[in-house]
Amino acid sequence: MNRFLILLAGVALIFSSCKKADYQKVTHDPELYRTTVKKLNDIVLENNFPPVIASRNYVYANIAAYQVIAAGDPKHFRSLSGQIKHLPVSPAPPKDAEVDFQFASMLAFCTVGNAVTFPEGSMEIYIDSLKQKAKDAGMPSGVFDNTVAYADTVAKYILKWSKKDNYAQTRSASKYTVKRIDGRWIPTPPMYAQALEPHWGEIRPMVLDSAAQIPAPQPPAYNMTDKNSVFYKNVMQVKGMVDSLTTEQKHMADFWDDNAFKLNVIGHASFGTKKFSPGGHWMNIAGVGSAMKKADFGTTVAAYTETSIALFDAFISCWDIKYKANSVRPETVITKLVNPDWRPYIQTPPFPEYISGHAVISAAAAEVLTQAFGDNIAYTDSSESEFGIDPRKFTSFRAAAQEAAMSRVYGGIHYKIACTEGNKLGQKIGDLVNKKLQLKIK
Template sequence: MNRFLLLLAGAALFFASCKKADYQKVTHDPELYRTTVKKLNDIVLENNFPPVIASRNYVYANIAAYQVIAAGDPKHYRSLSGQIKHLPATPQPPKDKEIDFQFASLLSFCFVGNAVTFPEGSMSTYVDDLKEKAKDAGMPSEVFENSVAYSDTVAKYIMKWSKKDNYAQTRSASKYTVKRSDGRWIPTPPMYAQALEPHWGEIRPMVLDSASQVPAPEPPAYNMTDKNSVFYKNVMEVKTWVDSLNTDQKHMADFWDDNAFKLTVVGHASFGTKKFSPGGHWMNIAGTGSIIKKADFSTTVAAYTETSIALFDAFINCWYVKYKANSVRPETVITKLINPDWRPYIQTPPFPEYISGHAVISAAAAEVLTHDFGDNIAYTDSSESEFGIEPRKFPSFRAAAMEAAMSRVYGGIHYKIACQVGNEQGRKIGQLVNEKLQLKIK
C-alpha cells in the first residue's frame, strides 16, 4: 500500500512537472521577448516618434524587463541598481511566492511601453494576448497572479524613476533660434521643420556622467571661398558622391535611411511614409544577434537592455554636440552657392549636421553587441524588408556600423568627417557602457 502511495505521489509530481515545463516552454521562449520588442518598435513607428524619443521608449521598457530577470536570477545577473548611479534599488520579489520571472519581465516591458508611448495603452491588446498565452499553456493561477503583481511593482518603480530624467522639463524649453548666418543650420526642404529636440543633451544619461563626458573635436570652420579649405572639400565630396551614386551605394543609403517620417511632395500634393528610427533598426539587429547565438531568454533580455542603454546615451551625447556646433547641412550650402536644383539622395532630417547621429548610435550599439555576442558575427539584416528594401549582409556588427555611417554621405545629408568622428564617438560610448555595466555574472 505504501509503495502504491509512493508511486501515486511520484506520478503526480511527474505530471505536475510536465505541466510546469509546458507553460515555461511558452513563457521562457526568447522569441517571445523579441516579438514583444518588435511590437513596441511597430508602435513607435506608427506614431512617428522621433529617433531620440524612441530611444527613451526602448531603454525604460528594457530596463524594467531586465530588473525583473535580475531579481529572479541573482546568481547569474546583476541588478542595474547602483551600476546606473541614479537607479535606486528595485523592489525585490516576495520570497514565499512562486513567480515566473520571464513572464513577469514581458509584462513589465509592456507596462512601461504602454506608459511611455501614445496613445497610452497601445500595447494593451498585446498584453491581453500574452496573458492568454500563459493561461492556455497551463500556468497555475497562483503563479500567474504573483507574476502579474511583481511585474506591476517593478514597472511602476521604473516609471517613477524615469520621470526624473528631465524629459518633462524639456517639453516646455525654448525652441531653436534660426539665424541665417554662414555655416549655421537652418531648416531644409521639403518640410522646413523646426529643429528637433534642441534640449535633448539635457536629458539624464544612464552610464555617462554627463552629455559632454565624451568630447568631440570641433567641426571644420565654414569656408566656401577657399577651394582648398577642409569645409569646401567636404561639401564638394558630398555633391560628387550624390551625383554619381552606383546601385549598391543607393541601396546602402536607402537601407540605413531609417527616416521615421519622410515627406514626399508632388506638385501641390504631399504624403508621408514611415520607417523604423535608427534606434529601432538596431533593436532589430540586437534580436538578430540573439537568434544567431541561440541566446536564452535572460541573455536576450540583457542584450536588448545593454544595447538600448548605449543607444540612449549615444543620442544624448550626439545631440549635445549637434546643438553646440549648429553646423549647416550640405543641402543648404550646395543649393545656395552651387546648384539651386540640387537635392540629396535621401531627405535631410531637421537638426544640425555635425556629428552624424546614425554614425554615433550605430557604433555605440555595435560595441555593445560585439561585447555580448562576439566579434566577426556574420549576419543578414532583413530589418528593412517590410519597407520593400532588400536585406544586406555584414561580416560583423562593427562593419554594419561603419556602413551605416558612410551611408549618410551617400545619402547627401552629412559630410564624411561628421560620420568618421561620429563613428569614433559612438565607439567610445559603447566601450564606456561595456566597462561600467556588468550584467551577467560569469
C-alpha cells in the same frame, strides 16, 4: 493501499512537473521576448516617434525587463541598481511565492512601454495576448497572479525613476532660434520643420556622467570661398558622391535611411511614409544577434538592455554636440552656392548636421553587441524588408556601424568628417558602457 497512494502521488507529481515544463517552454522562449521588443518597435513607428524619444522608450522598457531577470537569477545576472548610479534599488520579489520571472520581465517591459509611448495604452492588446498565451500554456493561477503582481511592482518603480530624467522639463523648453547666418543650420525642404529636440542634451544619461563627458573635435569652419578649405572639400565631396551614386551605394543609403517620417511631395500632393528610427533598427539587430547565437532568455534581455542604454546615451551625447555646433546641412550650402536644383538622395532630417547621429549611435550599439555576442559575427539584416528594401549582409556589427555612417554621405545629408568622427565618438561611448556595466556574472 499505501503503495497505491504513493504511486498516485508520484504520477501526480510527474504530471505537475510536465505541465510546469510545458508552460515554461512558452514563457521562457527568448523568441517571445524578441517578438515583444518588435511589438514596441512597431508602435513607436506607427506613432511617429522621433529617434531620440524612441531611444527613451526602448531603454526604460528594457531596463524594467532586465531588473526582473536579475532579481530572479542573481547568480547569473547583476542588478543595474548601483551600476547606473541614479537607479534606486529594485523591489525584491515576494518571499515564498512562485514567480515566473521570464514572463514577468515581458509584462514589465510592456507596462513601461505602454506608459512611455502615446497614445498611452497602445500595448494593452498585446499585454492581454501575452497573458492569454501563459494561461493557455497551463501556467497555474497562483503563479500567474504572483507574476503579474511583481511585474507591476517593478514597472511602477521604473516609471517613477524615469520621471526624474528631465524629459518633462524639456517639453516646455525654448525652441531653436533660426538665424540666417552662413554656416548655421536652418530648416530644409520639403518639410522645413522646426529643429528637433534642441534640448535633448539636457536629458539625464544612464552611464555617461554628463552629455559632454566624451568630447568630439570641432567641425570644420564654414568656408566656401577657399576651395582648399576642409569645409569646401567636404561639401563638394558630398555633391560629387550623390551625383554619381552606384546601385550599391543607393542600396546602402536606402537601407540605413531609417527616417521615422518622410514627407513625399508629388506636384501639389503630399503624403508621409514611416520607417523604423535608427535606434529601432539597432533593436532589430540585437534580436538578430540573439537568435543567431541561440542566446537564452536572460542573455537576450541583457543584450537588448545594454544596447538600449548605449543608444540612449549616444543620442544624448550626439544631440548635445549638434546644438552646440549648429552646423549647416550640405543641401542648404549646395543649393545656395553651387546648384539651386540639387537635392540629396535621401531626405534631410530637421536638426543640425554635425555630428552624425547615425554614426554615433550605430558605433555605440555595435561595441555593446560585439561584447555580447562576439566579433566578426557574420549576419544578414532583413530589418528593412517590410519597407521593400532588400536585406544586406555584414561581416560584423562594427562593419555594419561603419556602413551606416558612410551611408549618410551617400544619402547626401552629412559631410564625411561628421560620420568618421561620429563613428569614433560612438565607439568610445559603447566602450564606456561595456566597462561600466557588467550585467552577466561570469
